[in-house]
Amino acid sequence: MKKLLTLSISLALVVAAFAADTAEVPYPTNYRSWTHVKSMVIQPGHALHASFGGIHHLYANDLALQGYRAGSFPDGAVIVFDLLEAPARDHAITEGPRKVVGVMHRDATRFAATGGWGFEGFAGDSRTQRAVGANAAAACFACHQSHRGRDYVFSSYRP
Amino acid sequence: MKKLLTLSISLALVVAAFAADTAEVPYPTNYRSWTHVKSMVIQPGHALHASFGGIHHLYANDLALQGYRAGSFPDGAVIVFDLLEAPARDHAITEGPRKVVGVMHRDATRFAATGGWGFEGFAGDSRTQRAVGANAAAACFACHQSHRGRDYVFSSYRP
Numbered sequence: 001m002k003k004l005l006t007l008s009i010s011l012a013l014v015v016a017a018f019a020a021d022t023a024e025v026p027y028p029t030n031y032r033s034w035t036h037v038k039s040m041v042i043q044p045g046h047a048l049h050a051s052f053g054g055i056h057h058l059y060a061n062d063l064a065l066q067g068y069r070a071g072s073f074p075d076g077a078v079i080v081f082d083l084l085e086a087p088a089r090d091h092a093i094t095e096g097p098r099k100v101v102g103v104m105h106r107d108a109t110r111f112a113a114t115g116g117w118g119f120e121g122f123a124g125d126s127r128t129q130r131a132v133g134a135n136a137a138a139a140c141f142a143c144h145q146s147h148r149g150r151d152y153v154f155s156s157y158r159p
Numbered sequence: 160m161k162k163l164l165t166l167s168i169s170l171a172l173v174v175a176a177f178a179a180d181t182a183e184v185p186y187p188t189n190y191r192s193w194t195h196v197k198s199m200v201i202q203p204g205h206a207l208h209a210s211f212g213g214i215h216h217l218y219a220n221d222l223a224l225q226g227y228r229a230g231s232f233p234d235g236a237v238i239v240f241d242l243l244e245a246p247a248r249d250h251a252i253t254e255g256p257r258k259v260v261g262v263m264h265r266d267a268t269r270f271a272a273t274g275g276w277g278f279e280g281f282a283g284d285s286r287t288q289r290a291v292g293a294n295a296a297a298a299c300f301a302c303h304q305s306h307r308g309r310d311y312v313f314s315s316y317r318p
Contacts, residue, residue, distance in 0.1 A: 031163070041214075043251060086200075
């Protein structure tokens with residue numbers, strides 16, 4: 001009986017760990033060495049300026065690169081949206097401090113509710129401060145679902 | 160005597176091939192998969208707009224990355240300056256067609272006359288149309304030599 005109880009508790013812990021895991025997109029360690037996909041500057045007056053004002057760069061890991069080429073993304077594909085301040089001075093726009101590291105992490109099972117993608121944002125240079133958390137459906141997928149035909153991805157790889 | 164003549168001709172050919180080689184910076188094949196160093200937008204009104212107007216991205220091969228970290232660059236280090244048109248519309252700046260692929264190629268021996276760096280520009284998407292050629296000293300090194308203390312490199316790696 002004691003053995004059965006121990007087993008039940010162990011199983012419960014495993015299930016709890018797995019449930020917690022399904023909700024979390026990991027920080028994309030080393031993404032700065034991934035392939036640069038494309039960039040864009042969003043300026044004051046743009047409809048998305050409040051959320052995405054600044055200069056952003058998209059980076060793709062190897063599986064995400066395959067996805068850009070194929071038009072659909074395999075599990076394990078990760079796309080990073082690296083958003084920086086973009087101060088304009090003397091007819092030049094440079095890169096300022098990081099605002100957020102946005103992440104799309106492909107796992108068709110764990111993130112089935114949001115098109116097979118987990119969405120997260122890491123504030124500034126933090127690897128732990130989550131800006132999206134449980135709000136992915138409203139904060140991210142609400143817009144991305146308009147791109148269902150492109151596997152929910154807005155960007156295209158610039159050769 | 161015939162043998163000596165053959166040897167002389169062979170040597171002459173080798174020397175000629177080497178001399179031609181010293182003048183040419185190779186096209187940086189596969190640079191789009193290298194590490195993205197940083198980016199900047201140069202707008203109308205900027206002093207460098209005629210040459211460098213648009214959005215540019217810097218890419219570094221592994222040896223150049225070591226150089227950014229160390230402050231001096233080993234032979235074989237290559238830095239690419241990828242310049243694209245940057246059309247501005249509806250409060251956003253996007254990436255347009257490629258204007259030029261600028262290259263700094265480190266070889267302290269072959270390019271001793273220009274700080275140990277070979278400079279070249281490949282026009283648009285061409286891998287063969289050279290925009291700098293024999294004018295590297297005037298067209299490139301004249302400005303870069305102001306950064307002798309940084310091994311003639313203007314950019315810094317953005318973490």
